[in-house]
Every structure is written in C-alpha cells, then in structure tokens.
Amino acid sequence: MTEVALLDRAFAAITARMVATGQAPHYAELAAELGLDVEAGRQTLRDLIETGIPAWLHPGTDYIVSFPPFHNLPTQYRVTVEGEQRWFAQCGFEALAVRWLFPGKRVQIDAPCLDCGEPLRVLMRDELIAVADPETIVGYSRSQVGGAAETRAWR
Amino acid sequence: MNLFRSEEHARRWAEFDPAFAELLQPLDHWAERFSAPLFRNRGRADYITWLLSERAGRRPTP
Secondary structure, three states: OOOHHHHHHHHHHHHHHHHHHOOOOOHHHHHHHHOOOHHHHHHHHHHHHHOOOOOEEOOOOOOEEEEOOEEOOOOOOEEEEOOEEEEEEOOHHHHOOHHHHOOOOOEEEEEEOOOOOOEEEEEEEOOEEEEEEOOOOEEEOOOOOOOOOOOOOOO | OEEEOOHHHHHHOOOOOHHHHHHEEEHHHHHHHOOOHHHHHHHOOOHHHHHHHHHOOOOOOO
8 A cells, every 4th residue: 555645745746737737647647756667656546546535537447537626527617717717627516625726816617507508607716705606506416425424525 | 516506496407306405505505615624625735644634533733
C-alpha cells in the first residue's frame, strides 16, 4: 500500500492539474510528477482511489473519470472561472464546492434543468452566492452518499 | 445530485423518488453543506492525511 504522504502528493498533483487545465493527468504523467516509475504511478493512482474519496476510474482502465469536485468527462455542469469555461463538475452539488479551489475568483455554474432543459446559473465567489438564476433553484439527490453518516455533507 | 430550476421542476423530474424527498432542498442549503471542511480542504497539501484523521475520529490540524 502506498504511504499516505505519497497519496497526499498524488491528490495534490491531480487536483492542481485539474484546476490549471480542467483535465486529469494520465498515470504516466502523475508518475513523472511524483518522481516514480510508470508502474508505481499507476499503483499510486489506484491506491488513491481506494481511499474512498469520491473519485473513480473508467471501468477496466486506469483513466480518471471523476476527481472531486471535477469531472474529466463533460457533464451538464459547466464551470466558468473568471470568464473562462474549462471545467466540468462531478454533479450539481459538487459544482457548489468548486469555488474552494479558486479562492477569490468568480466561479460560474451553468447547467440545464433536467426537468425542462431550460438553463440555470449560479455565480459564486468564496463565501458569497452572488447570483442564482432563477432564484428558486433547488438541489435534489436520490442517493445517500458522501461518506460516513455522521460526517457526510448530506444525509 | 442535480440542480433544478425550482421544487416543482424537481418533483416533475422523471427520476424523482418521493422516498428521498427530504433531500430536496434549496440552493443555499446545499451551498452550505458543500462548504464543510471536507470540501474546503481539498486544496491542502496533506488532504489525504487530514481526511484519514477525520475518519478515524481524531481532530486533525485545522
């Protein structure tokens, strides 16, 4: 099992890449960044996913599909930071957490409503939800996920 | 885990399940929930160490 200090570095490296580019690195790139050989990079990625963070690989591969709060495949939750659309959020709720990785910046979420297809928009900066259009936006989940019941963000 | 234009839209959604109606909440509710340290701390250099400490019930460094 990979040492926790190395998992810290791997998590930070993947997060930094996604913040900078909107795309997750391949494990060979991760390996290079961590100073590992390619196979060790792949195992580190697998061990990181096995920690239970809400991230996952494409089945049967070592390609990162989702890494919180981002999604490496386009979703309906488009994220725009300071006017540049480069990111996708993992889900509607994680979209609201993207702002913590862009301190001091304007983070905008645009998505279609799954009922009617009409747009909705949320504009945030740090603690402030500056715009919710329409003002009646709600969130809904059909699943109890998010970690242990006593600590998960929703239950 | 989706956003809808209003409660009425969410309840009309083809996949709406009344069994989870308590998880239908205003935007501000979810924005607050996703302001917890679990989410804010993702930029930490030692996030996994911190997370594992949280899970173990120990108080991590703030």
